[in-house]
Amino acid sequence: MNNHPAVGVEMRGLRRSFGQVKALDDLDLDIRPGELVALLGPSGCGKTTALRVLSGLEELDAGTVSVGARDITHTPPNKRNMAMVFQSYSLFPHLTVTGNLDFALSMRKVPRGKRQAIIDEHLELVGLIAQRDRYPHEMSGGQQQRVALARALASKPDVLLLDEPLSALDAKVRVQLRDEIRRIQQELGTTTLFVTHDQGEALAMADRVGVMQAGRLEQLSTPRELYERPATEFVARFIGDTNELPGVVSAGGVLVMDQWVPALPGSIREGRGTALVRPERVTVTACEDHVDGGAGKMATVRQLSFQGDHAVVHLAMAESAQELTAFVTARETAELAVGTDVLVGLDPLPVLVA
Incomplete structure (x- = not known):
């Protein structure tokens, strides 16, 4: 299965304050085409705000956001061609697995005649083709999150946003789904920003990991480089x-x-x-x-x-x-x-x- 060509993300000089608190303080962040970048940091460091700014759910005080060659700083969320997977599965309880994906595709104005093939393709991708007619309450947490992932990817987004998608799962399922998400992301080549508080997840899944503190990026490096060659005292103490x-x-x-x-x-x-x-x-x-x-x-x-x-x-x-x-x-x-x-x-x- 091939997505359309991957695009890169450029975030320049991002500033966002909530009262006296600087959630983003002149943040610069690049994500290469097809890359998975994870953001780590203590609570309140700005990692979730950065993800919400990219999605369009949070407005900027200053700075620019570009995807590919297109400046989307002032583009509304529904025009950015992005998909987000949250910690909560956010599935419609009255719809089956197929119904959840079908509704999402209808909102994207995908013609009815094309939807079933797309649904089957993405349920096969996440290993849930046999559960297509089940309702969310009939499925485990890990299965529900796979449905949420399939729904997000079915729309063929330019950028996939993952907001702590594994934190509600138990340890063993979390590791299994972590590996699944990484496999699928590499297979599709979808540019992805992943926010997590779990260092193990970030180091295991990401091409590069960014460590944030007080709205700034302390270091953005490969997992090995980040661990073995920390650039600042904060990174050395925070990681591992x-x-x-x-x-x-x-x-x-x-x-x-x-x-x-x-x-x-x-x-x-x-x-x-x-x-x-x-x-x-x-x-x-x-x-x-x-x-x-x-x-x-x-x-x-x-x-x-x-x-x-x-x-x-x-x-x-x-x-x-x-x-x-x-x-x-x-x-x-x-x-x-x-x-x-x-x-x-x-x-x-x-x-x-x-």
Whole structure:
């Protein structure tokens, strides 16, 4: 199934205030044709306002919005050729699955004779062709959200908007539908903006992830780049887990735990600072396995939490009151136990120093 050619989105200098609160503060955001961009950030950061501005449901105080070569800043929502999937399924309870899609297509003025083929095509896409005659109350939450997705895509929108569409589902269904949405989006090549509070969803689904704070975009990067090379202290602290370790910066690197590691761009240039180190970059070695001459600082295992494929180890440094968290493989936990002494070190990978 092929959609019409994908288009890009350009949002320039967006400003929107509610009283004294700046929901969008000179925001710039680009979405490439066929790309899925996810917006993350704390409550009130402006991510939902940005999505609503793109949809036309929120007016701007200043700025421009373009889709393809067309300026749609002042275009009403029903003329923007966009479709939105919300957290709530928003299905008509008195209509069947087919009826819900048929009504949406009729509102788009799709000729009656063409609707059934389009409906069948999109129900097949989301795996619900066998449930076409069911009513919403006869379906699970995951199935209802698939209907909402099929309804949105049936109109062949230029841009698909996803407003926390998975947050009402239980964990297992959420992961399944997350993967389904990503598969369908890639298959169709529909340009998509996805707003979520769930970091795992954003990192798993998006081509690029934007982290917002106070109406501004802190960083827009691939999931790997965002996690491994955060551009700002806020991003480093907000995405994933970090250890905050004292260090001294000089010559483009930082001396931390008696090891020298490179400092990422955006770090302080010189002097004392705090190195933000991911837990998986902390190495933990049982004392009896330690090779003489290798780097390592003595620590004590305070807590061990088994997570299936890995374990979280909470450590207390012997030379200070510093606490440290490490992620280790499940196999490595066989030689670790609460109260035992270990040697810890750092992988020599770049870190951000604040």
